[in-house]
Amino acid sequence: MHSNHIFRQPLPLLVVAVCMLFACSKVVDYREPVSNDFTKPGVISNIKVTNFNGGAYITYNLPQSANILYVKADYLIDTKTGKKRQTKSSYYSDTITVEGFAEKSEYEVSLRTVSRSNVESDAVTVKVFPDTPVYRVVSKTIRMQPDFGGVNVQTSNVNKKPVGAILLYKPAGADKYSIYEQKFSDFAFNSFSSRGFDTLPKNFAVYITDQWGNNSDTLFQTIKPLFEEQLSKSKFFENLLPSDGKIGFGWVLSNLWNGRTDGSGWHTVQQNMPMPISCTFGLGVSAKLSRFKLDGRAGYEFAHGNPKVFSIWGSDKAAPADAVLPLSAEEGAQLGDWVNMGNYVWPGPPSGALASAPTATDRDVFKRGMEFNFPFTAPRVRFLRLSVSESWSGATFAHAMEITLFGNTK
Known part of the structure; x- marks a missing residue:
């Protein structure tokens, strides 16, 4: 949204200022051509096409003229809707990219050179045959599965091009689906969970979209969300190991689950x-964890010893042995009795x-704490280790105020 600001200044002073700025000379009209040569420019030649997923690179030779400003391409990207695109390439380049095509099919591209006087050449038409668009490739990999309190959506994107996964939901008794959540990414693998549902069967659907408004077919599925509850902090207990960080200032580890974010x-x-600096505690139960909320120390937002880069390690052993945790490890990595539950x-x-x-x-956002998800593949655990690899200050100490865990203990 744009705001209109009215600038008021005594007229004589304003006139003086304008004259000083432009030396009281003729103001250039930028709508005038930048050249007085109105000759129709020549056309491009020696055209070559290299197709890729959803588009093509077109290389060419420019006509011998110093008056060429750019080359433009006009083309239809969706024969069903009649949607068109136009792209331009500077005279400094010998290549123009055309993309956004809806299908793997043959398309015509009209190419023209444009002079500095905004005069266009005759059109040269070339045919391109883009490979399967990325949004369609990704749509073939959609996977929906039950998650805690909702649904988990996964997609693969080997081309690492930006696409969006659009999750739809139809409540019981509703006539149609509506958008519930949208996730845009260019990651090779994308996984997200939408929660807030009871355990009764729910109607979900997913389709893939791209930046040009192309949409894939929609995948429909009935999902029964998994049961989720907040773990009882009354069952948590300290289980500090020799390699854990030494606690200072009279603070104690159990403060991490005392229900307070102050003090x-x-x-x-x-x-x-x-x-890394770590601490270890027991849950009092074996649980399949879904997510957790971590509260940092207020007054030191994005600073001091608040965790910036950290991992959670877990074990389902009755009495897991100590292990010196690495600064970093892949999700799912095993180290003695411990498994990496996620990197954050x-x-x-x-x-x-x-x-x-x-x-x-x-600062207000920081004080509300931050929620993180455990990967759906994470195993059941009885013990957790919070391992801080980097604090916001970069110092070799760490602090946190509260941790809250969710999952299924049944």
């Missing part, structure tokens, strides 16, 4: 300690500000 939490000594990065200030200068809104 004291978990805080290691501020000494030159090797990273606390997002930076949502305003885009530097971590050293967050806005008031950024």
Whole structure:
């Protein structure tokens, strides 16, 4: 949304300022041609086409003229809807990219050179035959499966091009589906979960879209969400191991689940300690975990010892042995009795500000804590280790105020 701001200044001063700025000379009209040569430019030649998924590269030779400004391509990207696109390429380049085609099919592209006087050449028509568009390739990989309190959606994107997975939901008694969640990514593998549902069967659907508005066929599926509950913190207990970070300042590990985000939490000594810094505790039950919420230390938003890069390790052993955790490991990695349950990065200030200068809104977002998902493939566990690889200050200590866990203990 744009705002109209009215600038008021005494007229004589405004006139003086304008004259000084332009030296009281004729103001250039930028709508005038940048050249007085209105000769129709020549056409491109020696055209070659290289097709790719959903598009093509077209290379060519420009006509011998210093008056060429750019080459433009006009083409139809969807024969069913009649949707068209136009792309341009500077005279500095010998290649133009045409993309956004809806199908693997033959398309005609009209190419023209345009002079600095905005005079167009005659059209040269070439045919391109793009391979299967990325959104259609990705749509063939859609997988929906039950997740805790909802549905998990997975897609593969070997081309690593931006696409969106659109999740639809039709409530009981409704006539049609509506958009429930949208996830856009260029990752090779994308997985997300939508929650907030009871365990009764639900009607979901997913389709893939791209940046040009092409949509795949829709996959429909009835999903019965898995049961999820918050784990009882009354059952948690300290289980510090020799390789865990030494706690300082009179704080204790059990503060991490005392239900408070003020006062004291978990805080290691501020000494030159090797990273990562970890702590270990028991859940009191064996649980298949779905997600967790971590609360950082207020007053030090995006700073000090608050975790920035961290991992969660778990074990379902009755008495897991100690293991020195690595600074980083792949999700699912095994280390003695422990398995990597997930690797996480606390997002930076949502305003885009530097971590050293967050806005008031950024600080408020931080104070609400951050929720993270466990991978659906993570095993059941009885014990957890919070392992901090990097704090926001980069110092060799860490602190956090509260952790809340969700999953299924049955």
